[in-house]
Amino acid sequence: MKKIIKFNKPYVSLHTKKNLLSVLSNRVFADGIFQKKTEILIQRLIKSHSIKLTQSCTSALEVAMILANIGKGDEVIMPSYTFPSTANCVILRKAKPVFADINKFDLNLDVKSVEKKINKRTKAIIVVHYGGVPCDMKVFMEIAKKYKLLVIEDAAHAFLSKFKKKFIGTIGDLGAFSFHETKNIVGGQCGALSINNKRFIKRANIILDKGTNRFSMGKKNYYSWKDIGSEYRAPELSSALTYSQLMKIKIIQKKRGKLWNNYFNALKEFKNELYYIPFLKDKNKLSSYHTFTVIFKKKQIRDNFIKFMYSKNIQCYFHYFPLHKSTYGKKFCNYKLKYTDDVYNGLVRLPLYPDLSITEQQKIIKKFIFFVKNYPFYKI
Ligand SMILES: Cc1ncc(COP(=O)(O)O)c(C=O)c1O
Incomplete structure (x- = not known):
């Protein structure tokens, strides 16, 4: 039988087995040590204010839209040349995705096409760094400032990409990464949210903890319902897998x-x-x-x-x-x-x-x- 050259083969480092077995022996499968260690590691690696490990880039984008207060009547500009998750997160908030064109040289959003779509309903731009090639973040941040818009980076492909010495995903207000098995870092199904604006950090924790303040329980032995939220955090096995890859x-x-x-x-x-x-x-x-x-x-x-x-x-x-x-x-x-x-x-x-x-x-x-x-x- 002829050997097939596959399109993709997820990388598995030598550390992986040991780390996964340690999750099994620790018997902590949610919010454990690997989740924390991975968040801190990524935070340091890409110099982010705060990293939250999520179940996917899709869930990181959903959290970003809640944090950005995107709601009914709002419009969010994005490329059409992207994965449905970039648009679903907007529709889930009952807002409208507005598709702009890309340029044929790097396949990222075309600035002129974006500017033409801005109107009084526009609340944010989601830029996608296609294939890991960064968008010109200087231009997008200037437009955002001019029209008072938020910038969310869909950096699903772009973990460790850089624009002018800054890591992609840390330049806009919020950035979302994918560690799906098709990506450079494989956490099974995993992702991360980079919070680049400190004002979002407290609310992000609540949203990620299914709308509760469980994360800050401290000595109190109760928590309560504070906001909307869902199960967005990465499970411990995926966190251990992601951590093992980051080591390599x-x-x-x-x-x-x-x-x-x-x-x-x-x-x-x-x-x-x-x-x-x-x-x-x-x-x-x-x-x-x-x-x-x-x-x-x-x-x-x-x-x-x-x-x-x-x-x-x-x-x-x-x-x-x-x-x-x-x-x-x-x-x-x-x-x-x-x-x-x-x-x-x-x-x-x-x-x-x-x-x-x-x-x-x-x-x-x-x-x-x-x-x-x-x-x-x-x-x-
Ligand atoms: C641009 C883009 N955004 C978001 C996603 C969703 O990533 P995930 O599978 O981690 O949810 C993908 C998936 O490939 C993608 O290509």
Whole structure:
């Protein structure tokens, strides 16, 4: 049987088993030592005011919307080129997601498109740092200041990315990270909220503790209901998994960076009209190297490429069905987003994870070049 080169393989460090077993022997499965240790570790690592470990980026975004007091009649601007969680958190608060276009060079929100959508109902902007490439946070923070808006960073892909020496997720008012098994740091299903504005910290604890003040019980032996909230905190097993990965963060990031650069150097050398690599070198931006993407000129070429690679036992995937075109999302949007559509039609992601060997990567690059050189006269 031929070996398949998978699109993703979650990284598992040597510490993992020991840490998971220690959770089992401690018999504390919620709000335990790993949850605390991981929060403190991330807080120090990315210089955040406060980190709360959550069950997912989705739940961190939901908490962010409650903290931002988003409610009925409010509008929140965001890209359509994102995962539904970015918009669901807004709809869950009965507010309206307003989709803006992206730019085709880094696949992040286009500032001009955002500014056109601002009106008196606009309360916040959710920026998404696609694939780990940071948005230009200087520009977004200036716009937010000008129109008195909050900025929430959906940094699901961008843990350890930097903009001008500041860690992504710590620049806006609130930042949300994902440690889902598809991300650089794998906590099973896990995430984190970075609280960058001290005024949110106390309320965040209540919301995260299902609306109670349980976290600050101290010597009192009771707690009570204070606000809305839900079960947002990360369970102890996921926290231990996340912690184990963080212990190996340097190795993980080094490997991802090397693989990303290998793709970039090999594919940019090979100039071809069929595709481009959406990336601009910028000394102010450091990527987390979450994904390596290529954009083909047409959907048909992209779809054929995925089929071709599949026939060579290599898994490559498209990304994001744009929210404004989805069955649920189109009721919020009746206009076109040109670059979002172009990117969706052409984009493909190549395998990228620490356990991808150089030999496997060379095979992927070789097949890629074969495809574009011979298109459309190749044989599957
Ligand atoms: C941009 C973006 N935001 C949020 C999420 C949701 O992350 P999680 O699975 O941790 O809830 C994803 C998932 O991939 C994502 O791509």
